[in-house]
Amino acid sequence: MATPTITVIDYDETHFEERQIERVEDLAPYRDARTVSWINVCDSLDATMLNKIEGLFKLHPLTAEDILNTNQRPKMEDMVEYVFVSVKLFSYDEQTDKVDTRQISIVIGKTFVLSFEEGSDEIFEPIREKLRKYKGRIRRMGTDYLAYRLLGAVVDSYFTILETLGEKLESLEDKVVTAPDPGVLRAVHALRIQMTLLYRSLWPLREVIGALTREELAVIRRGTVAYFRDVYDHTVQIIETLETDRDMISAMLDIYVSGMSNRLNEIMKVLTIISTIFIPMTFLAGVYGMNFKYFPELKWPWAYGAFWLLMIVIAVFMLLYFRRRKWL
Template sequence: MSKRNRQHRHNKILARKAGIKPGSLLIPSEAFTPRFFLMSFSEDVFEEEELPTYQELMQRVRSRPDVRHWIDIRGYAEQPVLEMLLQDFGLHALQLEDVLNDYQRPKVEEFGGNRLFLITRMLRWSPEFRTLDDIQLSLFTGPNYVLSLQSDYGDCLNPLRERIRAGKGIIRQRPAVYIAYAILDVVLDYYFPVMADISVYIEELEQQVLREPNKGTLTLVLDLKNELVKLRRITWPARDLMNELLRMDENTIPANLKVYFRDAYDHAVQLIDLVDNHREMASSLVELYMSTVSNRMNEIMKVLTIISSIFIPLSFIVGLYGMNFSRENPETGQVYRYSMPELYEPYAYPILLGLMAILILFQLYFFYRKGWFRSF
């Protein structure tokens, strides 16, 4: 997502209408046309298909109540589809409003007979713009289905789809809520490569700060700090989401599945630690920038001080002999003993230049002995 698109989304969040009816389904102007994907599976059965219409999707789901379904809808642009979702899955309008206002923090809600409404955020690091791209993923669980809704066509869930296709592990044998866990787990797993990319970028910025401590570099560091603040606003609610799932009744989250959610909770805690470490590293980059700029300024001032120290005595000598006091009074012819007899010496000028050169060499030798040139 480019900076322009992110700014557009930010403006859209700020421009939400005040006073509108709760549960109003306001479709974003940039919403994609919905696409309907269905995975139906059990321990012995697997079917996968992209359906052309919502009606055909629901027909397939209703025709196979004996298997579990992952209903994946990508895109929000059709109002009738949203209204049918409310009716067919027994959703509340406020829940679907949260889906459409797709910059919600990660959360979980229990509703209607031990069903769950979950929101998480998929992350991706943009190497081109050095920014975080995040997409909201909304999940609804039911007795034999998981309904996922997202605004974009692309996501990070292909590894999970491959596991289901291959029948690896126990995912086909578990209830629908386990599929929701698997989706959350894959989303969290993708946070770690993002953190690794950010760590590499921090190292690059550190080298750049040392080489070129200019305003452009400082802007990059401050932009990174803003991205880490956004990442922290995502990871902390993600941990709270997992904690809420662990506290739920066994009728909602079976006891034999809570060990998996506890593992995901541990991942969220690790991510928070990484985010906090990266924020400290970003803050240290600002301090490093200020220190580097200050050191360079000190070096510049040191050079200027040496130059000034050399020319101050020379300026004194030149100024002294620039007074041009005449030794002889032109009116009376009287010769003044304490005027400048050197002005009339035949070799006064080269002698004075030689003395000034000797003085410069003496000062340079003195500065060298003091160690002033060692840091250059």
């Protein structure tokens, strides 16, 4: 297991400090600082280290439990002194052709923001750059605005995933129409599973962001609520896009089943026509194949050729009849 990495960015309009922390005890000065302190823990989540952070920042034991339990749906809890938010972060692995899931937990206090990530934290690097270069209003705002930027980065990353899955969907849609086969069906089912995974995480995320905009929270100022509404709008847009893609997948499955049925019907049609052509031929062959002693036609010198000629005439007549009826 990788060693947890703790980084601190402490800032206001005139002050900026960025450092990496080796011991949890060194975080004490940032608990009640007058500046905004962003403490990020990534790479792995260690229970011992988390217990120390819990005691230092006076977190509820259930909050620490939710941070460690990474297999839960997105949620938001108002603990009066702070707000706890957990969301899912998705990334597409081109090598395995799968969507990987990680949990990001955020604790929003009055003077600090704690973020806990599974794996690396490259998704928040643009926010760090803005803080370093004093770009935008982020250095002038409080912890609630920083939390908005963190959640906004997570939500906006879903657009990239949906774009990738949308391209796969368009490719499979062409294959379903032009060349349906079991391999295409497996790919459609795999894409459907990935879409369902996203949907199960995005629907509760809508409730989480909505709660941040509706409820009276001590750590979120009224002026910042409008920014969270923007994240909420992005979440709704993503869900609507995802629902459209899921409907397209369902339609693709229907098209696949319909295509396979039509293909089977065409095969059965050809076999039926062949069988129908051979029915009178089989009757004649059966009649002249009987073991009767007297068959007048057997003594005719041209009987064999006449028999084959009759067979050919019957086949041609039936083929012309089928074509005239547009069965061929």
